[in-house]
Each structure stands twice: as C-alpha cells, then as structure tokens.
Amino acid sequence: MKLQIGGFLDNSLVNGDGMRSVLFVSGCIHNCESCQNQLMQSFDYGDSVLVGDILKKIVKNVPIIKGVTFSGGEPFESALALSKLSEGIRKQGLNIWCYSGYTYDEIINSEDKDKLGLLKFIDVLIDGKFHEELRTDASKYTGSSNQRIIDVQKSISENKIVLWE
Template sequence: MVKLKSNPSLTLMEIPPGYLNIMGYVDESEVNGPGCRAVVWVQGCLRECPGCFNPGSWSFEINQLITIEALLEKILSNPRNEGVTFSGGEPFWQAPALAELAKQAKTHGLNVMSFTGFTLEQLRSEYAPAGAQALLDELDILIDGPYVESQAIHSPDSLVASRNQRVHVFNPQFCDRLTWASDQMEIHILKDGSRLITGYRGQMNLTED
C-alpha cells in the first residue's frame, strides 16, 4: 500500500520565491522521455512507495536550492538536450516554480515532460497542490500514478514502471515519439567521480563496489 503523509506546506515555505529545492540533475538522458534530455529530480515526496528508485528524494528538507534562471541556463548550456523531464520526489509539490521553468524552456524550443505520483484527475481537482494546473498547461507529456511494486512491469519496451501508471500525451507531435523504456538504466559519471544511476533497474541485481 502507498503511504501518504500530511501536507508539506510548512516545509515548502522555506524555499525562497524563484528557487527550486532539487535532489539532482543530469544532462543527456535517454531513459526519461523522448530523445536526449535534461532531468531534474525535485526534493520531497509523501508517498514512500515500496521499491522506489529514489528514496533519497522523500525528505522535504532543503537539499540543493537553485534559482529557476540558473537551472534554465544549465539545461540550455548542453545543445544535446532536446527537452527536460521533471521527476523526484514529487514535482507537483513545487509546481509554481516548475511551471515557470517549463514556460521559459519552451520559449527556447525544448519540450517538457513530468512524472507524478498523483493521477491526472487529482491534479485537476480542487485538492491538487498549488500551481498544478499551471504546470499541466506547460507539459507535452505526463506520466501519472504512484509506483506500485506489486504491479511492476519488467519489459524492455514499456513506457511505465507499473501497470497502474498512464501516459498522457498533451502535444500530438509526440504521439510517434514514445520510444523510451522504463526498464532501462543509465549510469552517469559526474565530474567529482561520483555515479548517478537513472532509469529503472527492474529485475537486474546491481552491486556497488
């Protein structure tokens, strides 16, 4: 069962206007949406789904604060990035700032996709996090629904990680570009020598040296 804790509004108020609290960032990912893209992992999620790939993103405590402008500059600095994907954590808890980032990214010709543990119906309801509709308005693609371990899909051509999740294509231009796979992984070696693993490890058994 997916756990859902209390509203994190008080902690979110610690994020200054114009900033995002993120867990991580990577360029040139090909397993988090169509084409080659930047990925932003926001910090904070209430669900704590069993089998979650990013348990380090659950806490709402301040991790890395970055301005919208600095993050946009980072995304645009790599010409291979065709778009940007928001993941986490739960992107919609920081919807107002992400909506502004998405809006600016699209003026530079990038496409925007987001994952969310909410359903689309919840995001369109009166109980949605603040700014949810503004972020939805900027998205080309949304994958909704929490990860449910008992419904996991281990397939090299599945776009989602569990059967309850859905792909919503808001921009018809991407109907024929749904080619990434949820059961693939990338390992990025960062400048400081650390490794960032993204994608979904599926049934592969990995060991850290």
C-alpha cells in the same frame, strides 16, 4: 525563486523520448514502497537552486537535447517554481515530460492553481504512484502497470485522457 533539487542530468535517453535533461526535485508525499528515489522524498534533500540557474544549465545542453524531464521526488509539490522554469524551457523550443505519483485525474480535478498551471506546460505525463506488486518492464517509461503515459496537451484539448504514442 528557488527550487529544492535532488539532482540534475545534463542528458539522458531513459527518462523520456529522445535525448533530454532531467531535473530531480526534492519532496514527495506519496511514500511509494520500493521508491527508486527514496532520498528525494525529503523536502530538505539536495540543494536550493535559483530557477534561473537551472534554466542556464538546461540551455547549455541545447541543441543536443530535445526536451526536459521533471522527476523526483514529486514535481507537483514544487509546481509554482517548475511553472516558472517551464516558461523558460518552452522559449528554447523544448518539450517537457513529467513523472508524478498523482494521477492525471487528481491533477486536472484539483483546485490547486499551481498544479493546474504546471500541467499546462507539460507535454507528456507519466502518472500514478509506483506499486511494487504491479512492477513491469512492458514499457520503457513506466515502472508499474497502473502508470500511464499521457499526451497532456491532447488530453486538455479533447477533454479526455489521450495516451501518448
């Protein structure tokens, strides 16, 4: 299975908690004003890469990294391929963070099995579209005040949104 990616960082300290690899997927339907990664909105941007090859790049960074972050583009537009990748990431004992323009509620109430399948692998979700008029630097992981940092596994088990601490 292949994934269209716009970029890959071996290690980063700004895309989630701790040292992590970051995968930027291509393709987004949200079209947020002042998007940080406008080029990656195109589903054709970047390179088509085998999921297994991406996993090999991630594995090379273990034990330096403690997790992987999915960004983009919109990761949930590539949910099936990212679920396959997430299986391999989990086997490495790494956590998964994900930035999405979708809200947690939109994903959890979706009838899209692929999106729901991906959500089950994610530890922390930064949800919601970026809104220029709500831009803030109050949190180092969000860009606008409408975005939330959600502990997905606790939210699923408690059947309510639980914010990450």
